[in-house]
Amino acid sequence: MTASSRAPRPSIASWKMGRTALEVTRRLSVSGPMFDQLQGLLDFRSRQGGEAEYENTYQMEPSTDECFIPAEARRIAKSVLEFRLEDVEYSPRKSAELTRILADSIKQKLKDLGAERYKLVVNVIIVPKGAHGLQIASRGLWNTDTDKCACVAFQNATLSVVAIIHALYFE
Numbered sequence: 001m002t003a004s005s006r007a008p009r010p011s012i013a014s015w016k017m018g019r020t021a022l023e024v025t026r027r028l029s030v031s032g033p034m035f036d037q038l039q040g041l042l043d044f045r046s047r048q049g050g051e052a053e054y055e056n057t058y059q060m061e062p063s064t065d066e067c068f069i070p071a072e073a074r075r076i077a078k079s080v081l082e083f084r085l086e087d088v089e090y091s092p093r094k095s096a097e098l099t100r101i102l103a104d105s106i107k108q109k110l111k112d113l114g115a116e117r118y119k120l121v122v123n124v125i126i127v128p129k130g131a132h133g134l135q136i137a138s139r140g141l142w143n144t145d146t147d148k149c150a151c152v153a154f155q156n157a158t159l160s161v162v163a164i165i166h167a168l169y170f171e
Contacts, residue, residue, distance in 0.1 A: 056171070061145070073110055073113075080102065080105050084102060084105065090159035115167065117170050118167045118168060118169055121166040122164070125162045125164075128160075129155060149164070149166050150167075
């Protein structure tokens with residue numbers, strides 16, 4: 001079993017097993033054969049109906065395989081907007097529900113990418129297509145190394161849509 005295919009390593013606090021207790025009083029980092037034995041203990045514990053307590057790993061940066069890629073997010077958001085809005089006509093009454101559906105669809109597809117340690121914020125704005133302008137601005141305090149943003153615009157005959165995706169790394 002390779003390190004990348006192994007389940008996330010738990011940090012152990014304490015839990016009770018019947019009359020005996022296994023307690024670790026300080027943070028413990030486990031690897032190699034000892035981790036496999038510990039994983040077996042956790043599997044045994046979960047079969048017994050109890051729950052292990054997990055602590056934060058304090059991983060400050062995403063690993064290379066779980067980085068959020070804005071270009072991929074734009075591709076996914078664009079495909080969702082094109083699929084859902086191809087023949088839709090603008091209606092002020094239906095816009096609220098439609099924005100909710102679009103935001104949820106985009107968010108769900110982005111979760112399937114596997115960037116599990118990212119919190120996703122998806123904003124969708126629908127306006128009627130016309131001669132007026134639309135300006136959107138957002139500000140935030142974030143880590144430019146790990147937090148990302150993607151924006152997609154879509155138009156059809158009666159409406160214009162902007163989808164903004166913020167991906168914030170959660171330590």
